[in-house]
Amino acid sequence: MHYLKPHWLLILAVMVFQFAQSMASLSLPTLNADIINNGVAKGDTGYILSVGGQMLLISLGQVAAAIVATYFGSRLAMTVGAEIRGAVFAQVGRFSERDVNTFGTPSLITRSTNDVLQVQMLVLTGSTMLLSAPILAVGGVVTALGLDLNLSIIMAVSVPVLLVIIGFLLAKMIPMFRLMQVRIDRINQVLREQLTGVRVVRAFVREKTETARFDQANTEVTETALRSGRLMAFMFPSVMIVLNFSSIAVLWLGSYRVDSGAMQIGTVMAFLQYLMQILMAVMMSMFMAMMIPRAAVCADRITEVMATEPSVQPAAVAVVSNTHEGSIEFDDVTFAYPGAEKAVIAGMSFKIQPGTTTAIIGPTGSGKTTLINLMARLVDPTIGRVLIDGVDLKQLDSDDLWSKVGLIPQKAYLFSGTIADTLRYGRAEATDDELWQALEIAQAADFVRALPEGLAAPVVQGGTNFSGGQRQRLAIARALVKRPEVLIFDDSFSALDLSTDARLRQALAQKASNVTKVIVGQRIASIKHADQIIVCQDAHIAGLGTHAELLASNAIYQEIVASQLTAEEAA
Secondary structure (H helix, E strand, C coil), rough: CCCHHHHHHHHHHHHHHHEEEHHHHHHHHHHHHHHHHHCCCCCCCHHHHHHHHHHHHHHHHHHHHHHHHHHHHHHHHHHHHHHHHHHHHHHHCCCHHHHHHHHHHHHHHHHHHHHHHHHHHHHHHHHHHHHHHHHHHHHHHHHHHCCCCCCHHHHHHHHHHHCCCHHHHEEEEEHHHHHHHHHHHHHHHHHHHHHHHHHHHCCCCCHHHHHHHHHHHHHHHHHHHHHHHHHHHHHHHHHHHHHHHHHHHHHHHHHHHHCCCCHHHHHHHHHHHHHHHHHHHHHHHHHHHHHHHHHHHHHHHHHHHHCCCCCCCCCCCCCCCCCCCCCCCCCEEECCCCCCCCCCCEEEEECCCCCEEEEEEECCCHHHHHHHHHCCCCCCCCEEEEECCCCCCCCCCHHHHHEEEEEEEECCCCCCCHHHHHCCCCCCCCCHHHHHHHHHHCHHHHHHHCCHHHHHHHHHHHHHHHCCHHHHHHHHHHHHCCCCCEEEEEEECCCHHHHHHCCCHHHHHHHCCEEEEECCCCCCHCCCCCCEEEEEEEEEEEEEEEEHHHHHCCCHHHHHHHHHHHHHHHH
């Protein structure tokens, strides 16, 4: 209803033209009876032409009203559907990574596409049937009763029978609609996993296993669709049986009435037409009733997304920082996922000075990724504060924060377009010279120049037409184009060879010396030249200092170094 209210003019237009169409439909059987009774029966050609002309004009008006009503109804449905999709997209855009994982990416895709489509179809169907069905039903009943009370007994029997049949079928179909949406989520999940992980599937020779998993999900969807389809297929023959038996009954009883002189043939035909209109109106109402539960399930799923408060909320009164240095401070920060028994990080406090390089290292599960997620405010701390340039991130304006921070994830993702489009994702107004400068620092200029199209070279979705190392360097260049105060590298050098890694770090030190750099890494060679190194262990800071300081005093760091470097390399 929230999305329908702004479009009350369209709704009013649909109602007006639907009313006109319905009234035209109700008038035609009576005119048809007049032609038969007073024209055909009496051989009055003039009367036939006169009333026939009226019927023709009314029919044309009915068609015109139906077309206009359908046009406005379609426009209403498409507009509402677009607005709902936009609202869902905007809401998901506010979600943190944790919020997205709560629903699951496949489910969010289904909710913003298939679920919205079902709601959209209900609006479209409702705008064409919701008003005309009750008008035809009530108007048909009143008019039929006025024609002959005795024949109305047939109507009093057939309508309830039709309602019982359709009501029974709907009661069986509603649970299937809800199950169908769940199973569509499942097949989307399986398909997404297989497409994303196709290389892993082939590397482990799991094609048969994955095919079987998809077949199972596909079979479940098919079975549910077939069960609801069988019930729907049974519905229409049932309705036709009721309609045909009702027609036979009207003609049979009507013939006796005509034979006795109590009715005229035209009146019998008009009554038959009104009965058909009533039964068709009931069927339309039941069709609407069939769509409503499915759309209601989808609407509930959409509402669930819209009603979810993002775990990372913008500041009530946002602060815009006047300082542009790039300092970072963790003040007794603890983070734990809701319901988790143990915190991912606990009581961490440290400072990162502007323009310095800070490396974060530690075993898997020690909280490294969580640290950088907190710096970029992808999550909020459970306890404590994270500050950039002396301002708590919870109070900092979101746009101001993201103008300060450039994040290069471990798995680089590139959007489709050209290399220039990819790089300008960081800053749309960047010049070609600035793009090449960023590529030079990121050690990507050579392979881009080697491409025939250069900056205009195409990038497919995900950047899969480039190697892992090339994608990573393009992602780094994209972040550099943005000109952030803080560059966060989430193990971003892992796809680079040691030589490229060294040249990249040297270029960053020379040409981005004023930028604060935070590097999460596993290779000692990538981090040993950092101004300070944070060693994470069991959700705590197990060591903090330079490479030399930690090598001399920290057992955990010593163990990591020993596993990778010789004594000469470590020094």
